[in-house]
Amino acid sequence: MWRPSLIAIFAAAAVFALIPLSGSTYLTYLFTQILIFILFATSLNLLIGYLGLVSFGHAAYFALGGYGCAILLRTYEMPLIVAMPGAMVMTAVLAAVIGFFCVRLTSYYFAMLTLAFGQLVWAVVFKWRSVTGGDDGFLRILAPEWIGTPASFYLFTLAVVTIAMLALLVITQSPLGRMLVAIRENEVRAGFLGVHTRRIQLIAFVLAGTFASTAGALFGMFNRSIFPNSAWWLQSAEVLVMVVLGGMNSFFGPALGAIALIVFGRITLEITVYWPALLAIILIVTLFFFPNGIAGLFGARRGKR
């Protein structure tokens, strides 16, 4: 049943792999950023689209991955093969602690608590100058030489994002994914069928945070620096917009939203400085007339994954 999605991931990866052949460094940088945000947005959709819980603090895990990987790479001079998984594990542990409290609440309260924890992570990053560099940011993040050129880093990012997207697809199509949908549709109903709903919610929260941290680790290496604003609530809002714009009811919706927002944003900013106002209008039109987002235009509908 999910073979078309599997083929779509491999086909998209094959097309994306052609980008460096264009010889344009600009395009390579642009698509590196797109790939990173595809993963970031899809990780958030595990919570929003599948579990039905809106997080306003997802950037916290993105930043934790970014800072974690950067600190392990530069401060502790660990190899990338240790630093990146290390950052993911650390984020997973923190997401488990934060998630333990968050999944006890639902709806608006869940959203507000994730926002509060997100801002708490931002405050720690901002104030812990000796470790994170504070508001000066954490600079001179050096990726290994073998991914030192824009093209090689792009291909590395493509490989990591493709593997992560495959893993997310497997998760969403597994019994766990079906339980997430069941809980989204009716938590009480899932409960009297023996599903430990809170535990499943916590697992999804940790998984979403871990995949966001992978995107964050790539983001830090891509920019060779990372700043506290990557944990700021506006970063959470941006990825939330990608999910809504692309369509939260489809596996590929957030990826489409990430592509659309970044590409359209770049093009528009070259024409006018009123991009944020235009984005607001696009969002309003999307919410009123295309509730299933861009993916909805291609026939994806609620609940179909």
Place this chain on the structure above:
Amino acid sequence: MADLPIDLKVETISTFYGLSQILFELSFEVGRSEVVALVGRNGVGKTTTMRSIAGLTRPRSGRVLWAGEDIVGLAPHRIARLGIGYVPEDRRIFPELTVWENLDVVWRSPDSDWTEERVFDIFPDLAELRGRDGGHLSGGQQQMLTIARTLMTGPKLLLLDEPSEGLAPLAVERMVDRIKALKEEGLSMVLAEQNTDVVLALSDRMHVVEKGVIRATLSPEEVREDENRLTSYLML
């Protein structure tokens, strides 16, 4: 089926919704492989009794003993895992999941011998519809799926809340037929029902519930001899 002692004892439970008391020290028992019906008009407390047993509404006092253990206060998922399956009255399937996904999504007891094949043997209609979205099934098919889904958790006792409600007569007949098959499998059941024919066809014993208490206990034979005995309580 595993040979676990199956014995439900509801002991003087009082359940409230806010300040409104719905059940007043209600008590009854269900023996192994027994089908006990709770009959009564709307609003007398049948569903509240079911919800109190399933852990969805906690009784303020009294005990619900399952295999000797008081299960009051346990979370619904823990009660389900102990072997009590709840089939709610409004056919609460997951409409956006297919028939197969609805069956697959539940927690499964490791010692349960309820497999998809066995469930499809009991409900052959569902086997033909396994790829169809739950929301696109008829009322009767949804009711079958609700029961089938609960069977996948490996229950020893089924709480069936108004299974005939809103179904066409032919669908009711098919549903009764399937529940009889489950009874023959040895499942214990508590059946909340208003349809006298369904109650007579399925139950070993019936308790008439009125204003949150059990007013009378009748056997199917007593009712068949004189149906007025039941209808007088139900004021039909």
